[in-house]
Amino acid sequence: MQQITMMLAVSALLSGTIAAIAQAPSWTVPSESQRCPSKWGTGDERGSGNHMKPQAVLNAIKLIKTGEVIELGQQLGGGMPFFGTRRFDIHLKRTFMNAGTNERGSNEEMVLSEIGQVGTQLDGFAHQSHRNSHYNCFKTEEISTRSGFTKLGVQNVGAFITRGVLIDVAGFKGVEMLGDSYEITVADIEGALKKQETSLQPGDAVIINTGWGKLYGKDNARFVKSCPGIGVKAAEWLVSKDPILLGSDNWPVEVAPNPDPQISLPVHQIALVVNGVHLLEQLKLDELAAKQVYEFAFMMQPLKIQGATGSTVAPIAVR
């Protein structure tokens, strides 16, 4: 017994030491008591979507001078990249000739897809959790069913019309495209805003150009393998500006993989879980950046899919 006790004691000592020497993760999720209820109130499901008010619409349209519309959505179909095993399969049905002297032919297609998580997509708050805890501490097991979520569904989002700001980090760094897993820092963000003479306001749709979108539909394997994007610090800085969403032309908005190999897509939790701020992925930003449009009316209409984790979207910038 003494021998075993000795061995256990030594073993524990060694484990403790090894643990102490091992890197602590660079970021941890705040506790539930720290983050719930959210600033929008107990039971709130809309998070940053609460910024949508008539005044936001008026402020946005003030920015429209010429009526030019710049499409920010990628096309859905063959050639698009997929993260993991996702699909966007279209099956065009056989043509149906209706009865009637007007010989009316009808066509339609069956679409099989993770429609909330493909192409240019808005992430809702059911999409991510910390353990079983979502935004505003809704619990996965309490709100999930086989056909969707009973809380936090994307049908709650509604249309966004708000001031949009492009932070062209690639432009600021003088490159077409940031490096394969370059972490955008607070200094990058501040530097780009300063160079652009743009400032952030609460309720903004904050959109970051990494240039990574150039690979979309051209080199999909590389596009999904990794990407440049905001890191934890930049995300926390941006979230503190109280945006309605953070968006980018890469697939997760944030840098992937995270420089800290112990943590997996932490910005998804910072935005969606901790702060209830939407993420908007896989935007098409080449035209916006080339035209140096840094401030614009941002408009987006997520599909009202009951209980869904997100929605593919076709947003626009108008100026």
Next chain:
Amino acid sequence: MQQITMMLAVSALLSGTIAAIAQAPSWTVPSESQRCPSKWGTGDERGSGNHMKPQAVLNAIKLIKTGEVIELGQQLGGGMPFFGTRRFDIHLKRTFMNAGTNERGSNEEMVLSEIGQVGTQLDGFAHQSHRNSHYNCFKTEEISTRSGFTKLGVQNVGAFITRGVLIDVAGFKGVEMLGDSYEITVADIEGALKKQETSLQPGDAVIINTGWGKLYGKDNARFVKSCPGIGVKAAEWLVSKDPILLGSDNWPVEVAPNPDPQISLPVHQIALVVNGVHLLEQLKLDELAAKQVYEFAFMMQPLKIQGATGSTVAPIAVR
């Protein structure tokens, strides 16, 4: 032999007479030479979508005074009506716990649906034909593949921001809901516009309230069985005003079945095939009509599904 010849002769005579007495259809599709090329030009795929120009945007936002957004899209999910055997099936996948100290849980769903033809939906020009001939005389067999159309796909539509006009025919007739297969006439349209003191302009999104939308999600069987809507004459009158689209709160925009039992949904051909004018079905108009909003900024963002016949949408009215 003589007897048989006699019988055949008499039979032929009778058939001819019967045919002559039988009703000729009340409407026929114009010939190809009459309708092609369309007014937008040979090879044009966008039809009325060509109305989308910067000036249309500017004209539309002039109508925005308070910034109030009225959602015109129905929700997608359980309880929605389907025409025919269409589906909107959502399968929420099992939660995936990602590796990493931040214990990030991920959720997403598989959606199986005729996503171009469910809920509030925009019909594109691949959706309908006369025999094998579509808008601008594209031929079905030449442009169809198993995974979509190579011409006329809904990805060509793009965002619409334009003046929207509500023609509240139910309101004009002093009812909540028009009759189960009531045909809206030119007199109804003109009367409602006059009462509302609204006029139509080229490029308008013309939206007709029948009140039928009240049945959506409440009595789906009745909703899809038949419906009130514009007839051939009203459709031709409206199309002559050069709108960007015709929309309604029923499932086909037009009256169904058509009062002429020989023809099947002729307005679909008048709009989509003959004139290249989009149709927008299953709108949610109760709020717009209740608030008596007859003129507004109309905004819609169809999904950019390559080669699709249409897109479900979540459009809005802004004032």
Next chain:
Amino acid sequence: MQQITMMLAVSALLSGTIAAIAQAPSWTVPSESQRCPSKWGTGDERGSGNHMKPQAVLNAIKLIKTGEVIELGQQLGGGMPFFGTRRFDIHLKRTFMNAGTNERGSNEEMVLSEIGQVGTQLDGFAHQSHRNSHYNCFKTEEISTRSGFTKLGVQNVGAFITRGVLIDVAGFKGVEMLGDSYEITVADIEGALKKQETSLQPGDAVIINTGWGKLYGKDNARFVKSCPGIGVKAAEWLVSKDPILLGSDNWPVEVAPNPDPQISLPVHQIALVVNGVHLLEQLKLDELAAKQVYEFAFMMQPLKIQGATGSTVAPIAVR
């Protein structure tokens, strides 16, 4: 305080009494220590499928005299009944004309279905659990992934060729069809076997005719609403005879709802979870019963779907 204390005490007393008077469930799942490991051994995934040995095949084919094949599988397609929200949707693709002077046309269809749980179907052991514990105490959370189970998948089943026995309970009771929620008892089973002069042997495919299959495709609403079938006692009796499977012409093999309103489909747990005996549902038994075929060679080939909970099948009786 005294008053509240008094009230709480009385309340507690009453609750205790009410609880004592309330019915205890008529059956409970044996504990893990009682049922695991199964008689087939620790880590076994095949359960009763272990009965498939060459001798079983030889014994079965000895029963084949004329070579007559009686199909026991229902058709899959329109008109079939579904339990819950299950589907069997077929989408025939557009015909594809291959290049080549031989002008070869190709056709195929996309099928969207819970293919393990529709039509005549074999239940595997991943399909059911007690809390999180399956057959042989495999744990749901340890063996489930988004694309299937890593243990207990139906691909482990393999072909069955074995002696089959029909227990025609409806015939024994002198009716075409047993009552809507009639519970088949041990006496019914024994009586039918005696009348038929049939005995059970280990490894048998034991098939019970309730007559309920007559409603399949004819009155699907009634077919799925409830059904006659074996109850707990009959199931335990049958399982003690060591069959390879229990099958029936209804949708759950057992009586539904169970006469004890507190328990939900207990025979599913008795067979699949506790004893590792397969269930075979929605058989077509009218011909077998009409021809009074009580003993036959039973043959079934489940699809080898990796990690699936079951498989639709097209089994046969041969004599």
Next chain:
Amino acid sequence: MQQITMMLAVSALLSGTIAAIAQAPSWTVPSESQRCPSKWGTGDERGSGNHMKPQAVLNAIKLIKTGEVIELGQQLGGGMPFFGTRRFDIHLKRTFMNAGTNERGSNEEMVLSEIGQVGTQLDGFAHQSHRNSHYNCFKTEEISTRSGFTKLGVQNVGAFITRGVLIDVAGFKGVEMLGDSYEITVADIEGALKKQETSLQPGDAVIINTGWGKLYGKDNARFVKSCPGIGVKAAEWLVSKDPILLGSDNWPVEVAPNPDPQISLPVHQIALVVNGVHLLEQLKLDELAAKQVYEFAFMMQPLKIQGATGSTVAPIAVR
């Protein structure tokens, strides 16, 4: 005018000469009058399936000596090869805990797949045509609907129990696997049969081992890119022996591409269209060949999918 006439004449002469020099296709589809009605009679939908009679069953089971079952079906799931854009996607639903004191957990999966054309698959007669003409001259446009075929559907096939013959061509040639696009000749077939001392009888399930199946799940890209298999001559020779089906371990049974670059998979038309003989693809033959089982009881149970072009199957050899 004279000059143009001259030019046209010269041009015509040249074209004629060029055409005459160009290779005529090595095989053409017999005319409808030559092949319809089929030998099974006008309106017959079953083709070679008509060989299934009680005597075939008796003859087959005579071959069973030990009761050994050899599985001939490949598994369905991740890692399987697909020809073209076909899928076999499994989505395991979230576990559902049923109400009840017995805490019954339920699991099932949604499968999205061209289930008639994946894995080990039986081709039915709706699958292929010459222009619009199928087996027994059924016309595609007359028998096709959006949800399946009204004639020739695989639900007509029924179970097969018949004598099976393995023609091990790879074994005959002394190789593990024939060349990437090696055409199996009549001499190969006859040589192998002679070496094996096997003969063919009407109604046989004739199965050819190319060894190509070794690539299944191992090198799927190569597996589907091309393959060795029977050519036109061998196919015609085999069909003349009146088999119930021709099967192989490659994906089309025949050599692909065909040595004549002008024709596309002609054996599909020889078998399915001209002669109404089923094809059975992607068999797993390694065990059968290794054990040198040349004659056996062949058993197969296609799913009874109404109106489908084929069915995935899990057939067996029994001896």
